[in-house]
Amino acid sequence: MGKKHVSLEVVNPNAAGIDIGSRSHWVAIGQDAQDVREFGVYTEDYRELSKWLKKHEVTTIAMESTGTYWQNVFSFLVAEGFDVILVNGRQTKNIKGKKTDILDCQWIQKLHTLGLLSSSFLPDSTTDTIRTYSRHRQNIIKQVGATVQKMQKYLRLMNLRLDVVVNDIVGLTGQKIIADFIAGQKSGIELAKHRHYNIRKSEEEIAKALQYNGRKDYYFALKQEWKTYLHLQKQIDETDKEIKKLLKTIIRDDENKKRHTVKKKTISEKTKMPLEIQT
Template structure:
């Protein structure tokens, strides 16, 4: 049976880190050795410590998955510390073989990022994000008003008050 050839790719981005984002902790890899992975908490002081740790290793760019809302505070803190952040869709960072662990995931994201195989998701600028938030809130208020109006009409019908007939 012929042996499969292992394809070696050159590291294009040596100052890359990978982060497996979680709800209770973040696993950060700055290389492929087990010693190159460290777990950090999710509180503000933990995120500052994480950033300082990355900078102490000379990291200039970080890739991480956009997991729920857990990535948002980390993203802001990384940018505050001058790091380039690539926010990736999880379907592009899935690792096919072996048992899934946070350490393996962070190392896999770091490896893909060091080879420049990850592309970032679209993130709007601050003005666009504010406008989108206002538009979403307005749509929510309109839905709530509509729902309340329908409920009032329903209950009035149950009480034999037919305002819809009187108005027409």
């Protein structure tokens, strides 16, 4: 019995495939050697790429979502009027034999021509912008956590056991004690006077926990980390302002969102009791 041959229908006759790289992109518009070109990652390279694709009447393009290297060329080609789909790398990893950039882009082009690739979900530009701000804020918060751990380490090495007498060394009491200590106050008794009334430990016990051992190297390191902590807090505040400004703009320009926005109640509205009318 002879082998069966299965033919696939061409779905996208004017398709191109792009293998995304960090320093260059390989583009295929067909399966022959002359159908493949390499382009750089500068804007002028994208312009040249667009002209080449239009010259060969390409209308739809598929590319892999490699890191963040795809974002600029993707946005540029979409703005140029091409139908661009972003493909998960798992869909294009079935190529056999020796792997090369040329083979990769031709394989992507072939799969896209046959309609075998599905586009990954991409948020709209507004959602993408909010996501960028949010992810940036999350990264800063992670840096804050690492900085606080270093501060706690240096305090402990100086025999300042702030972590024992307060739950959070960067809480209200902890920040005041650290700031005063860095400003030059080394007396545990004086530092303990920053105790907030909600702290369970007594002022006397806090004073016992804050006995500086005189290590100037750790003191210097703590000052550096404290400056980093304050800087990161400032960055978080600035990011929050940008997010708030963006959300206000989005709500202002969308009537539907305006109707579904809950207005912040004033203090008088929160404390106002409803009147019951008795008949």
